[in-house]
Amino acid sequence: MTTALAEIAAPSRFWNRPRRLGVALVVLGIVAAAVFGALAPAGNARFTISQNESGAAISINGQVGAILFGVIAIGAGAGLLAGVAGRWQTVLLGVGIVAFVLSFLCWQVAGKFLPLVDTASGTLQLALPLILGALAGVIGERSGVVNVAIEGQFLMGAFGAALVGTIAASAWAGLVSAAVGGVLIAAMLAVLAIRFPVDQVVVGIVLNLLAAGVTGFLYERVMQTDAESFNQPRQLPIWRVPGLADIPVLGPVLFNTNVLVWFALLLVLAVHLGLSRTRWGLRTRAVGEHPTAADTVGIRVRGLRYVNVLVAGAIAGAGGAYFTLVATASFQKNMTSGAGFIALAALIFGRWTPFGALGAALFFGFAQKLATYLSAVGSPVPSQFLNMLPYIATIIAVAGLVGRVRAPAADGQPYVKS
Amino acid sequence: MTTEGPVGAPERPEEASAAPQPAPDAKPGRHDSFGSVFLHNLWSANTVVVTILSIFLALIIGAILIIVSDANVLKTYSYFTARPSDAINASWAVVSSAYADLFRGAVFDPAAVSAWLSGGGTWQAAFTPISETLTYAAPLVFTGLSVALAFRGGLFNIGGQGQAVVGCICAAVAGFSLPLPIVVNLIVALLAGLAGGAFWGFIAGFLKAESGAHEVITTIMLNYVAALFLTWLILQKGIQDPNRSDAISKPVPESAQLPSFGGALRVNLGIVLAVLVAAGVAWLLNRSAFGFELRAVGANPAAARTAGISVGRTYTLLMAVAGGLAGLGGATQVLGTAYALTPAVAGNIGFDGLLVALLGRNRPWGTLLAAILFGALRAGGNRMQSFTGISLELVTVLQALIVIFIAAPALVKAIFHLRAARSARLGTSMAKGW
Numbered sequence: 001m002t003t004a005l006a007e008i009a010a011p012s013r014f015w016n017r018p019r020r021l022g023v024a025l026v027v028l029g030i031v032a033a034a035v036f037g038a039l040a041p042a043g044n045a046r047f048t049i050s051q052n053e054s055g056a057a058i059s060i061n062g063q064v065g066a067i068l069f070g071v072i073a074i075g076a077g078a079g080l081l082a083g084v085a086g087r088w089q090t091v092l093l094g095v096g097i098v099a100f101v102l103s104f105l106c107w108q109v110a111g112k113f114l115p116l117v118d119t120a121s122g123t124l125q126l127a128l129p130l131i132l133g134a135l136a137g138v139i140g141e142r143s144g145v146v147n148v149a150i151e152g153q154f155l156m157g158a159f160g161a162a163l164v165g166t167i168a169a170s171a172w173a174g175l176v177s178a179a180v181g182g183v184l185i186a187a188m189l190a191v192l193a194i195r196f197p198v199d200q201v202v203v204g205i206v207l208n209l210l211a212a213g214v215t216g217f218l219y220e221r222v223m224q225t226d227a228e229s230f231n232q233p234r235q236l237p238i239w240r241v242p243g244l245a246d247i248p249v250l251g252p253v254l255f256n257t258n259v260l261v262w263f264a265l266l267l268v269l270a271v272h273l274g275l276s277r278t279r280w281g282l283r284t285r286a287v288g289e290h291p292t293a294a295d296t297v298g299i300r301v302r303g304l305r306y307v308n309v310l311v312a313g314a315i316a317g318a319g320g321a322y323f324t325l326v327a328t329a330s331f332q333k334n335m336t337s338g339a340g341f342i343a344l345a346a347l348i349f350g351r352w353t354p355f356g357a358l359g360a361a362l363f364f365g366f367a368q369k370l371a372t373y374l375s376a377v378g379s380p381v382p383s384q385f386l387n388m389l390p391y392i393a394t395i396i397a398v399a400g401l402v403g404r405v406r407a408p409a410a411d412g413q414p415y416v417k418s
Numbered sequence: 419m420t421t422e423g424p425v426g427a428p429e430r431p432e433e434a435s436a437a438p439q440p441a442p443d444a445k446p447g448r449h450d451s452f453g454s455v456f457l458h459n460l461w462s463a464n465t466v467v468v469t470i471l472s473i474f475l476a477l478i479i480g481a482i483l484i485i486v487s488d489a490n491v492l493k494t495y496s497y498f499t500a501r502p503s504d505a506i507n508a509s510w511a512v513v514s515s516a517y518a519d520l521f522r523g524a525v526f527d528p529a530a531v532s533a534w535l536s537g538g539g540t541w542q543a544a545f546t547p548i549s550e551t552l553t554y555a556a557p558l559v560f561t562g563l564s565v566a567l568a569f570r571g572g573l574f575n576i577g578g579q580g581q582a583v584v585g586c587i588c589a590a591v592a593g594f595s596l597p598l599p600i601v602v603n604l605i606v607a608l609l610a611g612l613a614g615g616a617f618w619g620f621i622a623g624f625l626k627a628e629s630g631a632h633e634v635i636t637t638i639m640l641n642y643v644a645a646l647f648l649t650w651l652i653l654q655k656g657i658q659d660p661n662r663s664d665a666i667s668k669p670v671p672e673s674a675q676l677p678s679f680g681g682a683l684r685v686n687l688g689i690v691l692a693v694l695v696a697a698g699v700a701w702l703l704n705r706s707a708f709g710f711e712l713r714a715v716g717a718n719p720a721a722a723r724t725a726g727i728s729v730g731r732t733y734t735l736l737m738a739v740a741g742g743l744a745g746l747g748g749a750t751q752v753l754g755t756a757y758a759l760t761p762a763v764a765g766n767i768g769f770d771g772l773l774v775a776l777l778g779r780n781r782p783w784g785t786l787l788a789a790i791l792f793g794a795l796r797a798g799g800n801r802m803q804s805f806t807g808i809s810l811e812l813v814t815v816l817q818a819l820i821v822i823f824i825a826a827p828a829l830v831k832a833i834f835h836l837r838a839a840r841s842a843r844l845g846t847s848m849a850k851g852w
Contacts, residue, residue: 192825192826201574202776206821209773210819212811213816214811216809398632
């Protein structure tokens with residue numbers, strides 16, 4: 001109700017969305033130029049194109065850089081305020097945000113170095129489960145089933161990967177059973193949300209607790225007593241593509257990595273094309289927006305929702321494999337520690353689209369990577385505040401301060417045929 | 419599901435404590451004897467029967483988990499066809515000892531009671547299980563009431579956890595930084611917890627009222643913001659215990675602690691406060707003008723708006739009140755048992771409160787009973803873990819399963835072929851989505 005009113009009223013107002021964004025950018029730019037510029041020590045900020053301090057580097061005086069990028073952000077904001085044409089707005093917004101981040105980095109890195117390759121690959125690694133979890137959310141929610149149980153699917157996937165991966169002594173068996181673990185939780189979600197129309201958020205939250213309880217219980221009873229035979233999974237192998245891996249920065253990040261990264265990135269493309277170009281996608285969107293209409297033209301609403309939720313469970317479960325087959329080499333209790341909820345945030349921040357989710361996941365991954373980097377170099381900015389970034393960004397996004405996000409119309413509403 | 423029988427005595431008392439209402443009403447206009455009405459209702463899907471059967475089902479699934487995770491018992495199943503008695507006896511032994519310890523830790527331990535009666539033991543030992551149960555229940559009453567109240571107004575407050583964390587922070591900081599006399603300090607600390615939680619809830623309510631931001635999303639995010647803020651705060655100067663290097667705050671002085679009863683027992687004023695607040699919430703919900711407004715908004719926001727109720731104002735106020743309740747829960751936790759801030763000081767009371775509210779069917783007294791059941795499971799789980807060596811996580815599984823079955827009465831009804839109840843009020847599901 002409030003939504004509709006705001007949307008109708010928006011065009012007539014002077015302070016429309018681009019102008020409000022412009023003001024925000026100008027303020028951010030002033031903060032960047034004044035505060036970051038003043039705080040930055042005089043040394044050079046070195047962005048090395050490698051894993052460590054050595055090698056070629058892009059170097060800039062910290063103070064100059066902080067002020068320069070702050071001014072660029074102010075300029076982008078001013079452009080938005082002046083009212084540029086529609087297609088330039090996104091570009092200016094992007095430029096402004098990137099300039100603000102760079103200004104912040106110039107302040108933090110001044111007198112030190114930031115290894116770009118390490119940062120980029122760390123970002124992608126940390127974003128990996130978020131990408132898969134958010135994609136699972138996209139598939140489920142576009143068909144109208146809210147998935148708050150991503151966290152539970154992660155945990156079940158991580159547990160299954162560790163257990164079966166160790167018993168079968170194969171990372172691939174682990175990966176498959178991670179997907180099966182995710183499907184288990186998804187099946188419960190599907191049955192309870194679709195067959196017995198229980199509130200989907202309630203089911204999701206309770207399934208998270210159930211997954212935490214079951215994996216924690218079995219971990220203490222089975223894995224802790226004999227870690228060697230139950231909790232030492234093989235790691236997913238790292239594949240290097242000859243030739244492509246030698247491209248600077250991108251090469252080592254994209255072509256010298258584990259297979260899960262490629263799987264995730266290809267899946268983003270596949271889900272995007274699937275949703276926008278295929279019969280399945282059209283039907284999924286129809287079921288998620290207006291199930292009654294979809295039913296009228298002969299689409300099996302509940303059947304499609306079952307399929308989507310189960311497929312999403314497999315994807316989220318595979319995302320859970322990241323925790324035991326890539327990031328660490330064993331399962332721990334509650335090891336996902338809220339990653340499922342960050343994935344949910346990425347899904348919402350990415351406006352329920354695959355590429356939006358990818359962008360949001362990369363952004364959140366970058367924030368996490370930066371937080372670890374900054375606490376390692378002893379920055380005055382507490383890592384906890386950087387780790388808050390995904391959550392605060394999502395609150396701002398849903399509150400409509402930066403453009404309103406809108407869920408599929410029938411998201412969370414069970415379909416009961418009348 | 420029906421292969422395991424070894425769930426005997428332990429679940430009984432919990433059934434009794436979880437049953438929120440007496441036997442359902444009889445059909446009007448017919449002259450049936452009490453007995454036939456009782457029998458007729460016994461196998462229909464009313465609140466009491468579904469609750470009891472949910473607990474029963476959860477205990478059975480818990481038993482299966484205990485069995486499949488026990489290597490020695492599993493060995494006996496390898497020759498099940500040759501000698502089934504071995505497998506059945508071994509399963510029965512492990513499950514019954516686990517559930518018996520759950521019961522002894524939660525309600526009463528016959529050994530301790532008989533020792534006390536015969537003069538050998540202390541009364542404290544005899545009442546320790548009940549004390550533990552009520553100690554664990556007290557914060558859950560508050561967080562459960564927080565969720566239940568918001569539910570009745572059509573809001574899903576998943577932010578109980580974050581609100582409780584902020585309540586913990588404010589109560590503890592007010593407790594150890596203000597030099598106040600004994601009773602005043604406690605009251606100020608409790609009020610600080612209330613105010614902190616109310617502020618955290620207010621943010622979500624205000625955003626919902628102003629921009630329509632869904633409270634489920636904002637409260638989930640605010641939970642993590644609160645948790646991260648806590649981990650940062652306790653390492654700051656003036657908050658961290660100067661004698662410690664790990665993440666723990668200064669202790670709350672005795673003047674701000676909730677006084678406990680009876681020396682060795684941990685149960686404290688928190689549970690009394692919880693009962694009073696439950697009564698207060700019941701009054702607020704059913705007797706006050708605000709309660710009427712929030713129920714109207716919860717039932718149909720559009721109709722409420724037409725009737726002249728400001729929906730936005732109700733949402734904001736409701737979330738602030740709900741947040742305040744959860745904040746009190748956090749304050750009870752830190753002033754009643756924890757006495758200092760740690761990163762995990764609020765435990766899981768916010769999310770448990772969610773389950774408690776669902777189990778209590780969003781009614782104040784039902785929530786109180788559900789919180790006591792959860793407290794009992796937790797207290798019994800501690801004993802089970804230390805005596806039988808079965809992980810406390812089993813309790814989490816049981817709690818989650820109970821609530822799944824409660825939330826899906828149709829599932830329980832289908833499993834046991836229950837008759838449809840005429841007076842059933844089983845609609846805990848709200849089915850609203852984002």
